[in-house]
Amino acid sequence: MKTDEEKLEEARNKITTMMANTMDLYGIPPSIGRLYATLYFSDGPMTLDELKEAMGMSKTSMSTGVRKLENDHFINKVWEKGVRKDLYEAQTDFFKSFVAFYCKMWFREIELNMEAIKKAEPILKELTNSKNLEVKEKAQKDMVKLSNAKEYYEWLKTLVISLENGEIFDFIPKK
Amino acid sequence: MKTDEEKLEEARNKITTMMANTMDLYGIPPSIGRLYATLYFSDGPMTLDELKEAMGMSKTSMSTGVRKLENDHFINKVWEKGVRKDLYEAQTDFFKSFVAFYCKMWFREIELNMEAIKKAEPILKELTNSKNLEVKEKAQKDMVKLSNAKEYYEWLKTLVISLENGEIFDFIPKK
């Protein structure tokens, strides 16, 4: 017969394991996914030393882990009066994590793409007048591809904006 | 003075490098990102042997690479009359890639989550009657957290559906 403590642990373990798996989809290694789950179930913010204790891992790993999680907006650093150590708490509002994570990622993608296109397009444009007919044709085709890419990234930018200003929730309400 | 062929190569390289970087955000290693770019700029579908030649990598790597890219909906396997080898072409419609990629990923995430919650919730519910007051209180708090998670995943499911049926493009038009 299991104690109630053990049952609670069992229930939390099911969620923790799932979180470690799903965060893997976001480029977070499983161990750091479990670190997130630890914060998710914690009653309050935790210090690096408490996390180290809870996870049975080195403090260095906790330090790099929380930095990654904070960077991806899955956790926040918080401040508490009289507490000298850094404190971290899970972002339990998944809507906020979603918005912050994808806005950042997609914005970066858009930026990199537009930058590369801005460099490549003038070269291709020039080549559409090439004496070399094979190059000329390829350049023309490439221009079309880049034009399509730009259209997509314009759309993605609009999506990012609607996430940032919350208008997406007019279209797909939170219930 | 550069030849026009070299200029074309230069322009394509800028895009290729960018693609290798951005596909990294999607869990695709840079070399496989360049593999995608090779198909993206190719005039037509390519075989594993042609890719091997173009990339200067082993055929085995090409085989595993295209499998990953196909699985993530960045490329398609195509069939051509009289050609015995497998042929692959890039999905140049980024809208389609976006929809297919995120529908699959988010669907999987929703599924895993709902499954874990379905297992954990009954245990927690039982514990809300625990004699152990500390456990009882924790179980109650956890129930609230899971309830919020469910709300988010319901929303995400609606988003996936609106991507699948294209209704998202009523809200955010392609232009």
Add this chain to the structure above:
DNA sequence: TTGTTTGTACAGTTTTTATTGTATAAATAG
């Protein structure tokens, strides 16, 4: 049928990423 071609499984290797322990700088306490 037999002989080729084609894609991939598998084992071994290289490369990259994750993890740790130690050392140290910055911040705080006394």
Add this chain to the structure above:
DNA sequence: CTATTTATACAATAAAAACTGTACAAACAA
């Protein structure tokens, strides 16, 4: 000011992932 505490930089190690060559099974050709 000096002591201590705290987080992290850094180098070393462990683990995971990417990549290759070989071997082989399935598909096709003759």
